[in-house]
Amino acid sequence: MPIKYIGRKTDFKGKTLWEILGNLKDFGVGRIIVRNRFQKYPEPTYIKIVKVAALPNASGAHLDFRKVAALVQKTFRGITDKNLVQIDRSSYKADYILIPKDEEYKYCQPPKETNPVILPRTVDFPPLLKELVLRDMKAAGTPVTEEPRLQLHYNITNSNIKKYRPAKEGEKPDIEFTMSMGKPTHSILYANIKQ
Numbered sequence: 001m002p003i004k005y006i007g008r009k010t011d012f013k014g015k016t017l018w019e020i021l022g023n024l025k026d027f028g029v030g031r032i033i034v035r036n037r038f039q040k041y042p043e044p045t046y047i048k049i050v051k052v053a054a055l056p057n058a059s060g061a062h063l064d065f066r067k068v069a070a071l072v073q074k075t076f077r078g079i080t081d082k083n084l085v086q087i088d089r090s091s092y093k094a095d096y097i098l099i100p101k102d103e104e105y106k107y108c109q110p111p112k113e114t115n116p117v118i119l120p121r122t123v124d125f126p127p128l129l130k131e132l133v134l135r136d137m138k139a140a141g142t143p144v145t146e147e148p149r150l151q152l153h154y155n156i157t158n159s160n161i162k163k164y165r166p167a168k169e170g171e172k173p174d175i176e177f178t179m180s181m182g183k184p185t186h187s188i189l190y191a192n193i194k195q
Contacts, residue, residue, distance in 0.1 A: 043078035
């Protein structure tokens with residue numbers, strides 16, 4: 001009889017943090033651990049264990065026995081955080097992988113410096129909104145000399161991690177965002193629509 005899996009697939013691959021650290025000498029202080037979730041980035045993302053402490057006994061049914069408090073030095077996308085970070089809330093997730101000592105040098109090498117991607121300052125309005133803006137401009141008596149453009153605002157809260165920046169005045173962006181339908185899968189459905 002074939003095995004039939006029920007439920008949602010998990011994206012986790014690995015062990016919990018306590019499963020790894022509990023079996024290492026000195027609870028893995030100084031070792032490098034990676035989280036599978038962050039392997040999608042080309043830059044190295046890892047944590048270096050500095051100190052490990054056990055959490056209080058789980059007396060209630062809602063507490064998880066797999067959690068552990070670890071003080072780590074976090075490196076995200078090649079940028080090492082200056083402050084130590086405590087990991088305890090996500091330590092129960094079975095998504096951590098221990099890096100062997102002979103391969104640690106690969107993860108600890110700084111990444112090559114890359115230029116940030118330059119994003120545009122403005123973009124075309126969506127077609128219907130563009131018509132409404134043009135109608136409002138004509139109603140207000142404003143002469144329409146050029147097409148109105150939508151000003152973009154980017155989330156630049158943690159600019160030392162993000163690998164992009166908005167274009168300065170007069171600078172040409174690397175990427176252009178366009179408002180279009182794209183390439184339809186069945187072009188016959190869109191035969192009578194004007195682009």
